[in-house]
Amino acid sequence: MAIKFSMQLRKHQHFLMAMPALVWMVMFFLLPVLIVGGLSFMSRGIGGIPELPLTLEHYQRIFSVFNGIFARSVWIAILSTIICLLAAYPLAFYISTRHRSITRNTILFLVILPFWTNFLVRIYAWRILLGREGPLNGFLMYIGVLQEPIQLLNTEFAVVLGLVYGYLPFMVLPIYASVERLDWRLVEVARDLGAKDWSVFWRVIFPLTLPGIIAGCILVFVPTIGAYVTPDMLGGTEGIMIGNLIQRQYSGTGNLPLGAALSMMMMAVVLIALMVYARWGHEEG
Amino acid sequence: MANTLNPKASYLPRKQTESVSVPIARPRLSLRQSLGEWSLASLSAFVLAFLWIPILVLVVFSFNDSRTVNEWRGFTTIWYFNIFNGVTTGEARFATELMLSALKNSVFVSVTATIISTVIGTMVALSFARGQFIGKRFLQGLLFFPLVIPEITQGVSLAMFFVIAFNFINTLTGNRPNFGFETIIAGHVAFNISYVAVVVGARFSYMNPHLEEAAADLGANEWQTFWRVTFPQLVPGILAGGLLAFTLSLDDYVVTFFNSGIGTTTLPVFVYGMLKTSVTPEINAISTLMLVASTILIVISLAFQRRTA
Numbered sequence: 001m002a003i004k005f006s007m008q009l010r011k012h013q014h015f016l017m018a019m020p021a022l023v024w025m026v027m028f029f030l031l032p033v034l035i036v037g038g039l040s041f042m043s044r045g046i047g048g049i050p051e052l053p054l055t056l057e058h059y060q061r062i063f064s065v066f067n068g069i070f071a072r073s074v075w076i077a078i079l080s081t082i083i084c085l086l087a088a089y090p091l092a093f094y095i096s097t098r099h100r101s102i103t104r105n106t107i108l109f110l111v112i113l114p115f116w117t118n119f120l121v122r123i124y125a126w127r128i129l130l131g132r133e134g135p136l137n138g139f140l141m142y143i144g145v146l147q148e149p150i151q152l153l154n155t156e157f158a159v160v161l162g163l164v165y166g167y168l169p170f171m172v173l174p175i176y177a178s179v180e181r182l183d184w185r186l187v188e189v190a191r192d193l194g195a196k197d198w199s200v201f202w203r204v205i206f207p208l209t210l211p212g213i214i215a216g217c218i219l220v221f222v223p224t225i226g227a228y229v230t231p232d233m234l235g236g237t238e239g240i241m242i243g244n245l246i247q248r249q250y251s252g253t254g255n256l257p258l259g260a261a262l263s264m265m266m267m268a269v270v271l272i273a274l275m276v277y278a279r280w281g282h283e284e285g
Numbered sequence: 286m287a288n289t290l291n292p293k294a295s296y297l298p299r300k301q302t303e304s305v306s307v308p309i310a311r312p313r314l315s316l317r318q319s320l321g322e323w324s325l326a327s328l329s330a331f332v333l334a335f336l337w338i339p340i341l342v343l344v345v346f347s348f349n350d351s352r353t354v355n356e357w358r359g360f361t362t363i364w365y366f367n368i369f370n371g372v373t374t375g376e377a378r379f380a381t382e383l384m385l386s387a388l389k390n391s392v393f394v395s396v397t398a399t400i401i402s403t404v405i406g407t408m409v410a411l412s413f414a415r416g417q418f419i420g421k422r423f424l425q426g427l428l429f430f431p432l433v434i435p436e437i438t439q440g441v442s443l444a445m446f447f448v449i450a451f452n453f454i455n456t457l458t459g460n461r462p463n464f465g466f467e468t469i470i471a472g473h474v475a476f477n478i479s480y481v482a483v484v485v486g487a488r489f490s491y492m493n494p495h496l497e498e499a500a501a502d503l504g505a506n507e508w509q510t511f512w513r514v515t516f517p518q519l520v521p522g523i524l525a526g527g528l529l530a531f532t533l534s535l536d537d538y539v540v541t542f543f544n545s546g547i548g549t550t551t552l553p554v555f556v557y558g559m560l561k562t563s564v565t566p567e568i569n570a571i572s573t574l575m576l577v578a579s580t581i582l583i584v585i586s587l588a589f590q591r592r593t594a
Contacts, residue, residue, distance in 0.1 A: 014416025018424055021409035021478050025427045028475040029439070032446035036438075039445065087332045094329040107333070109587075114336050117579045118536055120553055121572040124560050125339035128346060128569075135342060168336065197321075218433075226435020228539055233560065243437045250441060250543070260445070263438045274433060 033267075040260035050257045058261035066245065066262070073241040074269065076156065077225040080163040081171075084220045085213065087164070088171035092212075095172075096179040108176070115169035123233045126162050127153060130234070154236025162230040167223060171216035178212025218277050222270050242266050340576065347569035364570035384571070387555035394466060394541070394551055395534040398473035403527040405474070406481025407519070413482070414489040431476040432483070440543035443472045447544065464546030472540040477533060481526035488522025528586050532579075 040058060045051035062070060091111070098104045114122060129136050130152040137149040152158055182205065190204045228243030235241070242262055249259025350361035371381035412418070413425065431439065447468050455461040496518070500510040538553040545554060552575075559568055 012418070014412040015418035015420070017408045017412040017416075018418065018421070020405045021428070021482070022420065022424050024405060024471075024474060024478060025424070028443060028446070028471045029431060030427060032442035033434075033438070035446050035449060036442040087335070090325055090328040091332045094325050107329075110333055111336065113580060113583060114340060116532065116583045117340070118553065118556075118572070118575050120538060120556050120560065121343070121575055122339060124568065124572060125343040127560075129339055129342055165335070165339070168332070222433050223435065226437050228437045229557075243435070246437055246441060250444070256445070259441065263441055266435055267438055270433060270435065 036260045036263050039257050040264045042257045044255050044257050050260075058255075058258045059265070061258065062261060062265055069240060069245055070242060070265070072156075073225060073243075076160055076163065076239075076241060077221050077227075080160050080167070080224045081217050081220045083160065083164045084168050084171040085217060088168060088175055088216065089213070092172050092175035093179055096176050096182075111169050111172050119166060119229065120233075122166065123162055123230055126158070126165065126234060130158055130161075153234065154238055156235065156239045158234040159227075159231045159239035159241070162234045163224045163227055166230060167220045170219040170223075174215040174219065175209060175212040178209040178215075182208055214277055218273060221273055225269055225273075226266055343569055344573050344576070347566070347573040349566065349569075352566060364566045365574075367567050368570055368574070383550075384552075384555060387550045387552045390466075390549055391535060391552040394469050394473065394549075395531050397466075398470045398477055398534045399527055399531040401470070402474045402477030402481050402530050403523060406478045406526060406530075407485050407523050409478065410482045410485035410489065413486060428479045428482055431479040436476075436537075436539040439476060440472065440540040443468075443475070443540065444543040464544055464549070466549050468544040468546070469541050469549060469551070472544050473534045473537060476540065477530040480529050480533065481523075484526035484529060485519065485522045488519055488525075492518050525586075528582075532582070 039050045041054045041056070042050035043053055043055050043057070091107075095104055095107045095111075098107070128134055131137070132149045132151070132153070134152075136152060137146065140146040141149065186204055186208070187200060190200045195203070226243055227241055228247060231239045231241040231244055232247075235244075242265075246259050246262045246266070249255050249262065345357075347364060348360050348362065349357055350363070351358040368381060368384070409424070409428070413421065444464075447464065451462050492515075496514050497510055500514045501507075505513065536553065537551075538557055541551050542554055542557070545551070550558075556568070556571065559565070
């Protein structure tokens with residue numbers, strides 16, 4: 001009996017080892033998400049508490065009332081991703097083309113260290129910088145671009161800036177990895193065959209580093225679309241995003257089913273982005 | 286813009302130079318090439334400055350002798366002094382005890398979540414690498430999701446789940462559990478397992494499978510093979526995964542905020558509250574200290590990785 005039991009145990013040992021993770025993930029991740037999915041179809045009761053009957057009202061509201069905020073969040077996320085890409089590509093390229101490894105490692109360290117420091121602290125630093133009497137306004141006035149301070153904080157601009165700042169390393173690292181892996185003989189071949197700089201870049205280097213670019217874009221887009229802290233700290237009422245809207249549904253006079261529906265919609269946007277990534281990844285890879 | 290992205294001949298193929306034993310003289314750059322190189326370098330410098338200026342400003346202002354944050358009025362360490370001693374008089378108010386208890390809560394939550402998630406994450410990485418079982422693909426997919434689902438969705442869903450679960454327990458037993466450390470830790474572990482599993486799993490691909498076979502050939506049983514051969518090779522991956530989990534957990538605001546109860550304020554939640562309500566110079570000093578702490582942490586981990594690599 002005991003032997004039989006231990007044989008059973010051996011046969012299923014891998015499953016047993018995966019058990020704790022399975023239980024934890026189902027209980028504290030999958031089940032909560034499914035519950036929110038269910039709640040998003042329920043009516044709003046007294047005090048925002050979900051109740052029956054089932055309804056599509058919240059999704060309809062997202063497409064009518066909150067269309068603006070939703071579209072703006074997607075726009076802010078796309079804009080931040082593009083700016084990150086434009087800033088990160090030259091930097092990643094520069095790092096990976098340094099000859100000495102100490103130079104490469106030092107610059108990489110300089111890129112990664114801010115990313116390891118507390119996110120709140122870094123966003124807070126921008127609150128100082130962007131203030132009406134803050135260093136940035138002072139500098140712009142000093143060099144004569146501005147005559148008097150302008151409103152920088154609590155704008156959409158500040159949100160995009162904060163998001164780019166927060167997620168830039170996510171873009172630099174995958175691009176760096178793909179430039180690092182680049183087979184430079186191909187570049188040389190293209191050059192020998194008479195390709196100009198421009199076409200060498202667009203027809204050889206760019207396609208070869210595309211996997212890194214796409215990975216970086218996903219890594220930036222996903223957290224920016226769901227951003228909550230950055231717009232809350234830098235955006236004021238001007239730069240509100242879906243994340244803030246969701247948070248409001250959970251406080252005071254909120255509407256829980258609406259918050260649930262918003263979460264579901266946000267997840268849908270992320271999953272669509274991932275599906276695009278999966279498709280492209282296969283085509284290019 | 287795009288022109289600066291252009292590769293010039295000057296980016297000589299590093300891999301090639303490394304494979305050639307005789308050092309080649311670096312080709313002289315034409316004017317156009319050095320212009321491209323120069324613009325690439327200055328763009329990079331600009332991006333690095335963008336990353337670092339806010340941090341430098343923060344550090345500098347933490348030594349600023351002025352209550353209003355924006356103007357430089359001379360050097361002082363009074364804000365650091367206040368952090369450690371507390372100020373409770375006048376308009377300046379800073380409660381050291383509150384901050385210290387938040388710090389204590391943070392460390393407790395992060396350490397607990399790190400231990401649980403490192404053990405569970407390592408186990409699941411092992412089972413993925415070594416076995417086939419029913420539900421493997423399902424679990425792999427499930428573990429992928431916390432890496433890509435926005436934090437706010439995770440935090441809010443978990444909070445909803447707990448509310449419903451607590452109501453259920455209440456009707457069953459008449460006893461209503463509350464949000465507390467357990468709920469925060471449950472959330473932290475749920476996203477940490479994925480990161481640990483990825484990092485430890487990556488370590489497996491570096492391992493030499495023949496070592497395990499050799500151990501078995503030499504008469505070691507499965508248990509001995511694991512503890513004497515497999516596990517020691519996994520240690521750097523486990524440590525790296527654990528460190529990542531610890532950092533994520535220590536830094537987390539969103540999941541913590543939605544799932545915390547009374548008396549479970551962690552440092553990020555405390556700092557966030559301060560940032561939203563009153564901006565005092567002490568915040569700059571705390572931020573600088575947090576910066577120094579994380580710098581020390583990353584330097585230690587890098588040094589450690591270098592030694593084990």
